[in-house]
Amino acid sequence: MPKSEDFNTKNFPTWCPGCGDFSIWSALKGAFVALGIEPHQCVVVYGIGCSGNMCSFVNTYGFEGLHGRGLPVACGIKMANHQLPVLMVGGDGDLLGEGMGHFIHACRANHHVATLIHNNQVYGLTTGQTAPTSEKGAKTKSTPSGVIEEQTNPITLALTAGATFVARGFSGDIPHLTDLIVKAVSHKGFAVLDVLQPCVTFNKVNTYAWFRERVYKLEESGYRQTTKPAAIERAFEPWSEKLPLGIFWQEEKPTYEDSLPQLKNGPLVERDLSHIDISKLSEEFR
Amino acid sequence: MERFTWKIGGQAGFGIATSGQLFARMCVAAGRFVADYSEKPNRIRGGHNTHQVTIADKPLYAASREVDLLVALDKDSAFLHLKELASGAAVIYDGEKITLTAEDLGRGDVTLHSVPLARFAKEVGGEEVMRNTVGIGASLGFMGCDFAPLERVLTSAFGKKPEHLVANLKAAREGFEYVRTQGGGHHACPLTQKLSSPHIVIPGNEAMALGAIQAGCTFYAAYPMSPSSSILHYLAGKAETTGMVVKHAEDEISVINMALGASYAGARAMIGTSGGGFSLMVESLGLAGIAEIPLVIAEVMRPGPATGMPTWTEASDLQFVIHAAQGEFPRVVLAPGDVEEAFHHTLLAFNLAERWQAPVFLLSDKNLGEHSRSAPPFDTSSYRIDRGKLLTQKDLSGDKPFKRYALTADGVSPRPRPGLKGGVYLSNSYEHDYFGYSDESSEMRVAQADKRMKKLEGIAHEMPKPLILGPSKAPFTLVTWGSMKGPVREAMERLGEEKMKVNIVHFSGMWPFPKKETEKLLSSQKHLVLVENNATAQFGSLLKEQTGIDIKDKLLKYDGRPWFPEELMAAIKERL
Numbered sequence A: 001m002p003k004s005e006d007f008n009t010k011n012f013p014t015w016c017p018g019c020g021d022f023s024i025w026s027a028l029k030g031a032f033v034a035l036g037i038e039p040h041q042c043v044v045v046y047g048i049g050c051s052g053n054m055c056s057f058v059n060t061y062g063f064e065g066l067h068g069r070g071l072p073v074a075c076g077i078k079m080a081n082h083q084l085p086v087l088m089v090g091g092d093g094d095l096l097g098e099g100m101g102h103f104i105h106a107c108r109a110n111h112h113v114a115t116l117i118h119n120n121q122v123y124g125l126t127t128g129q130t131a132p133t134s135e136k137g138a139k140t141k142s143t144p145s146g147v148i149e150e151q152t153n154p155i156t157l158a159l160t161a162g163a164t165f166v167a168r169g170f171s172g173d174i175p176h177l178t179d180l181i182v183k184a185v186s187h188k189g190f191a192v193l194d195v196l197q198p199c200v201t202f203n204k205v206n207t208y209a210w211f212r213e214r215v216y217k218l219e220e221s222g223y224r225q226t227t228k229p230a231a232i233e234r235a236f237e238p239w240s241e242k243l244p245l246g247i248f249w250q251e252e253k254p255t256y257e258d259s260l261p262q263l264k265n266g267p268l269v270e271r272d273l274s275h276i277d278i279s280k281l282s283e284e285f286r
Numbered sequence B: 001m002e003r004f005t006w007k008i009g010g011q012a013g014f015g016i017a018t019s020g021q022l023f024a025r026m027c028v029a030a031g032r033f034v035a036d037y038s039e040k041p042n043r044i045r046g047g048h049n050t051h052q053v054t055i056a057d058k059p060l061y062a063a064s065r066e067v068d069l070l071v072a073l074d075k076d077s078a079f080l081h082l083k084e085l086a087s088g089a090a091v092i093y094d095g096e097k098i099t100l101t102a103e104d105l106g107r108g109d110v111t112l113h114s115v116p117l118a119r120f121a122k123e124v125g126g127e128e129v130m131r132n133t134v135g136i137g138a139s140l141g142f143m144g145c146d147f148a149p150l151e152r153v154l155t156s157a158f159g160k161k162p163e164h165l166v167a168n169l170k171a172a173r174e175g176f177e178y179v180r181t182q183g184g185g186h187h188a189c190p191l192t193q194k195l196s197s198p199h200i201v202i203p204g205n206e207a208m209a210l211g212a213i214q215a216g217c218t219f220y221a222a223y224p225m226s227p228s229s230s231i232l233h234y235l236a237g238k239a240e241t242t243g244m245v246v247k248h249a250e251d252e253i254s255v256i257n258m259a260l261g262a263s264y265a266g267a268r269a270m271i272g273t274s275g276g277g278f279s280l281m282v283e284s285l286g287l288a289g290i291a292e293i294p295l296v297i298a299e300v301m302r303p304g305p306a307t308g309m310p311t312w313t314e315a316s317d318l319q320f321v322i323h324a325a326q327g328e329f330p331r332v333v334l335a336p337g338d339v340e341e342a343f344h345h346t347l348l349a350f351n352l353a354e355r356w357q358a359p360v361f362l363l364s365d366k367n368l369g370e371h372s373r374s375a376p377p378f379d380t381s382s383y384r385i386d387r388g389k390l391l392t393q394k395d396l397s398g399d400k401p402f403k404r405y406a407l408t409a410d411g412v413s414p415r416p417r418p419g420l421k422g423g424v425y426l427s428n429s430y431e432h433d434y435f436g437y438s439d440e441s442s443e444m445r446v447a448q449a450d451k452r453m454k455k456l457e458g459i460a461h462e463m464p465k466p467l468i469l470g471p472s473k474a475p476f477t478l479v480t481w482g483s484m485k486g487p488v489r490e491a492m493e494r495l496g497e498e499k500m501k502v503n504i505v506h507f508s509g510m511w512p513f514p515k516k517e518t519e520k521l522l523s524s525q526k527h528l529v530l531v532e533n534n535a536t537a538q539f540g541s542l543l544k545e546q547t548g549i550d551i552k553d554k555l556l557k558y559d560g561r562p563w564f565p566e567e568l569m570a571a572i573k574e575r576l
């Protein structure tokens, strides 16, 4: 059985003391232990941001891609080796700013990939500009007079785009978050886990205390997953008042990989390449 | 040497390309050599489309511009191509639909032959597109050939749909007989000689696609873009036969990142696009460079900038692919010159990509990608898939952290695929240490940068060398690269027939640049003439930068059309 320490590397995290990323890091390692996944048995793809810096602190196969472009890498890995668990860890700027197009298409395709969004409503690594998740009016370095655009809601976006597992966690509740990561990774399909993550350095509004006043657990509130519209309605509760945690929606649908007859006899990476014969195909050009 | 050029022209949407391909296959089935050329504006309906096929009794390298027999499906087709008609050429048109006289055309040296194309098509119960089939039958009659080769290709094209086959055969036969009874068939038949084993007739894009299949590519991703899309269409159409996963991704950035993911995971991966799509991929090209991930990239060029001229040709992305992306890293650029090289360089590209863990370009263009040439079926007997330092489980001992980016003599370090025990590492777009973890120290930066760049020395030994074609010495040496090989070689052959001696130095291994071989080949030649399909002599600049050789005499064409053999011949004759 793997232990949490197995997932440490020689590098110790470089996040600001108190950063929500520490808790997500612990929860992720805890989830691997709970799932019984050994370091060599999965791949984590990371975005570029404080969140993505986790790549150097987690001992599994990893891929630190380009800012906003991690999801296509994760989907490519999955298509090449669908037997390997694949996770995506990225920031709200990475996954919903630079990479929002890829995010929507990954939801549509239902690749079997679990995606963790570090939702801190800012760009941390580039020192505190607005993120798509910033509240309208939020004053940041790049929006000193306040954000004009509407706030992106990762939950409703994922629900409408077709993700088959949509949940929210909070880095202030590690056991609950760990459990959600376990469920997201176990889910057969595209899983989106929006993680509320205080950035103690650049976001002085959405602090641990601010979140604690608003979060509640769906499973303790009598919420039932009945229909998608009901899930969307719940996800539309006003950000400034109530922040539901837990699973909004989960459904079973064939994954992208399930739908490829090419993968029926095993993953691409195990294909025997020694007896390829194109002569029949070549004949068709006569 | 006998050459004959047939051309069909009409409105877009009337199956011009299909008819052209059918005609080419027919000629090849009859044991001839062919090369084709097509033009289509960038729209689906209403523009003027053409397809022409040159037929010869010995190997042919490019289609001629000059036309001997034109099937004009509408009036425009006759007038638009007046200048291309050879003296003594014939035009087949439908006199029941359009009026056309030699006077109108102002060409007393051209004969007009009316064939009721539409009526015959209708009589056999066919739709309007079947006019083309009547026209092909009429052409065959006119050329004085047997009907048999046409029957054979129609049977293989429509064999699965018997009612289509019957109608097409009838339509073709009507056209054929009509011309014969009208006294056609006086032309010397260009289809008499037979090759004992017929060739295949294939465009460059499909040749690359076949190469990818043979090379063990199991993942291909693309976003549709002319003129690269037929690679996607071909591979997607064969995916369930070959087992390849073929992904039409949401955009080109996704395309390249998916392929990098698949390659990192251990699959042989390829992507295809044109210059516009490749522009979007540029940052990710650097990711392949720094993370040392094998990748084959087909860049099928068209005239730019921006949307440019989507369905036309140009070879103006050479400097772009050599220099694209910030920072410095090794890459390979191959520019196949003909369908054989399109196939074999693709095989090579996969081996180079994995042996050197680097991105490898197949730089092609519309001229090569979408035009067919006859060739013997590709010989695959000597090909061996070489996956380089890709590790398997038994190569991994397992207890210590794995040094994926360990320093080695050739710059290439062993690469496990995720899932193997004992190989855990990070593939990283940041500068990194031996394990892949982010590292910004000056020592590690220099060590890793040197390690990567060192690969170029090794790659250089495995690159295709510049080829000298024709006599080893000649008064004029045409220096060219990529798909210009076809027309330049054809021009050389024809000049030879007229007792004018030229030779060619052709480059298909563009980067790393073959400095030594080039200096040796070019320094002994008398008069160098650079031939390129772009406005700024991009290869000329590269040559000068790498060797100091400055070719002053340049033939540059950038009107969206390839060089035609006749144009090159005229240019050389001017210099004699």
Ligand SMILES: Cc1ncc(C[n+]2csc(CCOP(=O)(O)OP(=O)(O)O)c2C)c(N)n1
Residues within 6 Å of the ligand: A047, A048, A049, A050, A051, A052, A066, A067, A090, A091, A092, A093, A094, A095, A118, A120, A122, A123, A124, A125, A126, A131
């Ligand atoms: C193409 C590109 N544009 C911009 C950047 C600069 N950049 C690095 S991280 C980042 C934003 C990070 O924000 P987020 O994804 O929310 O991550 P966080 O740091 O908040 O965890 C930006 C813009 C980059 N690396 N690449």
Ligand code: SF4
Residues within 6 Å of the ligand: A014, A015, A016, A018, A019, A020, A021, A050, A051, A120, A124, A125, A198, A199, A200, A201, A202
């Ligand atoms: S800047 Fe914010 S997100 Fe980044 S490490 Fe510091 S607290 Fe965390």
Ligand SMILES: [Mg+2]
Residues within 6 Å of the ligand: A049, A091, A092, A093, A118, A119, A120, A121, A122, A123, A124, A131
């Ligand atoms: Mg952020």
